[in-house]
Amino acid sequence: MSTANPYLSVIIPCFNEDASIPLFYEEAIKILAQINEQIEFIFIDDGSTDNTLNILRQLAAQNNNVNYISFSRNFGKEAAMLAGLQRANGQFIATMDIDLQDPPSLIPQMLEAVASGEYDCAGTRRVNRIGEPIIRSFFARRFYSFMKKFSDIEIVDGARDFRLMNRKYLEAFLALQERNRFSKGIFPWLGFKTKWFEYTNIGRTTGETKWSFGKLLLYSFDGIIAFSSKPLAIASILGILLFLASFLLIMLIVIRKIMFGDPVDGWASTICIILFCSGVQLFTTGILGQYMAKIYTETKQRPQYIVQEEKQWI
Numbered sequence: 001m002s003t004a005n006p007y008l009s010v011i012i013p014c015f016n017e018d019a020s021i022p023l024f025y026e027e028a029i030k031i032l033a034q035i036n037e038q039i040e041f042i043f044i045d046d047g048s049t050d051n052t053l054n055i056l057r058q059l060a061a062q063n064n065n066v067n068y069i070s071f072s073r074n075f076g077k078e079a080a081m082l083a084g085l086q087r088a089n090g091q092f093i094a095t096m097d098i099d100l101q102d103p104p105s106l107i108p109q110m111l112e113a114v115a116s117g118e119y120d121c122a123g124t125r126r127v128n129r130i131g132e133p134i135i136r137s138f139f140a141r142r143f144y145s146f147m148k149k150f151s152d153i154e155i156v157d158g159a160r161d162f163r164l165m166n167r168k169y170l171e172a173f174l175a176l177q178e179r180n181r182f183s184k185g186i187f188p189w190l191g192f193k194t195k196w197f198e199y200t201n202i203g204r205t206t207g208e209t210k211w212s213f214g215k216l217l218l219y220s221f222d223g224i225i226a227f228s229s230k231p232l233a234i235a236s237i238l239g240i241l242l243f244l245a246s247f248l249l250i251m252l253i254v255i256r257k258i259m260f261g262d263p264v265d266g267w268a269s270t271i272c273i274i275l276f277c278s279g280v281q282l283f284t285t286g287i288l289g290q291y292m293a294k295i296y297t298e299t300k301q302r303p304q305y306i307v308q309e310e311k312q313w314i
């Protein structure tokens, strides 16, 4: 690579993607040739167990503009994106998936919007979820509507991690020190002007999605906890309501005792109340625990990823 900073850095996290890399690279350089500027690619091997690292080594040896980082194990897509963003030298920076679900053909338009100076970031969103399991779409929609109601930021429905930003935006993103990085929420939190591009869902070129339903569910919890303290408020409100209800119940029992003596009945209702209350208690302690766990990981100050090998930047 020459010493001049590239015009555009493209960051691509890869987890077991040996089949997708050549397809992606071929497609990307074909389209990005239109831009006629210097472009660097930063591939992040997120602890793949297939041939991904070897393919990246080869690609980097053949092409000056290809850089790669390889993690010591799988640290997750957020960590991979962060590592790439921290090393990007470009005047403009794009992040995208490798499976061609994020069409490289959108990059020239996105670049135009940001390079014009009118916008600091270009984001993309899917306008449909065709080809996705119904249950996954259902929970995804619930997640977006929950975030809309209960957090201070607005996460655009269907927003992808396919973005293009200028350096000002990147530096603001990197200035955030938190370890639980939920970038879908961090980006809107930063503010600035974002132009949205819409496209319809495209199937993966090769391989399968790396996100199981459980992994996505946990990821959505991360998002909720990172950007909303409403679950804690809900827990408190539940506590107050239960307290009021129990107060009324106590009054009722006392009055009944005074008026009708103390007949031994109400066993079933007692058990129901005990079960209900202990359920609510466990639920609310669970919410507390989730926040505590996040505080715990933040205080440990562990690095978000560990690099085992990378192509040296010149």
Ligand code: UDP
Pocket: 012, 013, 014, 015, 016, 017, 046, 074, 075, 076, 077, 080, 096, 097, 098, 099, 101, 208, 209, 210, 211
């Ligand atoms: N990915 C990653 N680490 C992971 C999971 C995924 O770097 O732990 C990468 C993956 O290689 C791909 C991108 O993140 O480039 C998106 O993954 P995928 O296509 O499986 O997600 P989906 O498009 O189904 O949301």
Ligand code: MG
Pocket: 097, 099, 101, 204, 209
């Ligand atoms: Mg994908």
